[in-house]
Amino acid sequence: MKFYVYILYSASSDKFYVGYTHDVEARLNDHNQGSRSNQSAKYTFKHRPWELKAKFCLGEDRSQAIRTERYIKRQKSRKFIQQLIDSKDEVEQLAQLLGVPIIG
Numbered sequence: 001m002k003f004y005v006y007i008l009y010s011a012s013s014d015k016f017y018v019g020y021t022h023d024v025e026a027r028l029n030d031h032n033q034g035s036r037s038n039q040s041a042k043y044t045f046k047h048r049p050w051e052l053k054a055k056f057c058l059g060e061d062r063s064q065a066i067r068t069e070r071y072i073k074r075q076k077s078r079k080f081i082q083q084l085i086d087s088k089d090e091v092e093q094l095a096q097l098l099g100v101p102i103i104g
Helices: 024-033 062-075 078-086 091-098
Strands: 004-010 015-021 051-057
Touching: 004 024, 004 062, 004 078, 015 024, 015 062, 015 078, 024 051, 051 078, 062 078, 062 091, 078 091
Parallel strands: none
Antiparallel strands: 004 015, 004 051
16 A cells, blocks of 8 residues: 655635545545544634645655655645645655655
8 A cells, every 4th residue: 555645725725734645535535525523623624625736655654654744744834835736746856855755
């Protein structure tokens, strides 16, 4: 199973959200539908709808996906997130920004 870090954007709130998963499409649907228990108390529920801006395959190492997600979140920078989105098709630049290998 491959793991991904993904970036969502809410135009209604002008906010980004970063997460990791093994199924990006299912996770996006989950964020937008809000059908999980206690979902109404979650951050993503309040800022729906979400659109997928980027996803990065980090291979089969779940811990690498978690570390990458945390690294992006710790930056607390819209500019950094926008750089990731802009470089999503430029693997070498993306890997340099994240400091991790990108599988593809």
